[in-house]
Amino acid sequence: DGGITQSPKYLFRKEGQNVTLSCEQNLNHDAMYWYRQDPGQGLRLIYYSQIVNDFQKGDIAEGYSVSREKKESFPLTVTSAQKNPTAFYLCASSILAGGNNEQFFGPGTRLTVL
Amino acid sequence: AQSVTQPDIHITVSEGASLELRCNYSYGATPYLFWYVQSPGQGLQLLLKYFSGDTLVQGIKGFEAEFKRSQSSFNLRKPSVHWSDAAEYFCAVGATGNQFYFGTGTSLTVIP
Numbered sequence: 001d002g003g004i005t006q007s008p009k010y011l012f013r014k015e016g017q018n019v020t021l022s023c024e025q026n027l028n029h030d031a032m033y034w035y036r037q038d039p040g041q042g043l044r045l046i047y048y049s050q051i052v053n054d055f056q057k058g059d060i061a062e063g064y065s066v067s068r069e070k071k072e073s074f075p076l077t078v079t080s081a082q083k084n085p086t087a088f089y090l091c092a093s094s095i096l097a098g099g100n101n102e103q104f105f106g107p108g109t110r111l112t113v114l
Numbered sequence: 115a116q117s118v119t120q121p122d123i124h125i126t127v128s129e130g131a132s133l134e135l136r137c138n139y140s141y142g143a144t145p146y147l148f149w150y151v152q153s154p155g156q157g158l159q160l161l162l163k164y165f166s167g168d169t170l171v172q173g174i175k176g177f178e179a180e181f182k183r184s185q186s187s188f189n190l191r192k193p194s195v196h197w198s199d200a201a202e203y204f205c206a207v208g209a210t211g212n213q214f215y216f217g218t219g220t221s222l223t224v225i226p
Contacts, residue, residue, distance in 0.1 A: 099208025
């Protein structure tokens with residue numbers, strides 16, 4: 001079955017540590033996205049990638065980094081510079097970038113900083 | 115600037131009752147509009163979308179939505195709610211750039 005997988009489902013991090021969240025898709029989609037979800041704030045875009053080896057900052061990129069070395073993979077690193085990283089992180093993909101393309105979502109990773 | 119407003123943070127309805135979730139958007143051009151549903155601790159699933167044409171669109175799980183340009187609205191409706199519809203619902207606008215803009219969500223509780 002085609003879809004998006006995110007791992008791990010739950011992640012715990014100590015303050016000052018970097019941590020990487022995995023996102024893989026087998027939908028053959030060009031575009032991939034990372035969102036952060038906090039209660040009462042909806043989804044906020046962290047980074048997106050239109051194509052392999054290219055990515056752009058979203059609205060809240062500070063303290064995060066990404067790479068897009070393969071079409072199917074778009075890992076997100078939460079660095080120690082992110083002041084409040086505890087949140088639910090959602091990865092999405094669409095066949096192409098653009099607002100007219102439905103985004104498909106993974107099941108999410110809940111990150112907790114201890 | 116583009117934005118999406120969902121005025122109702124939380125709605126409670128009885129099972130079998132009708133449902134309407136409100137969504138207002140701010141966008142300069144013809145918008146691409148979406149409704150997604152999220153169960154607790156899960157990702158988002160697309161319910162329906164509007165790009166152009168008939169302003170009443172049908173989606174999955176018996177949901178429908180109506181695009182009203184004059185009111186900048188895209189409200190989601192269901193004639194008879196089931197207990198399994200309890201979830202968080204998000205309205206989104208797809209801009210001509212590469213971003214989606216999501217509302218803050220409406221949490222739906224269904225009581226027996």
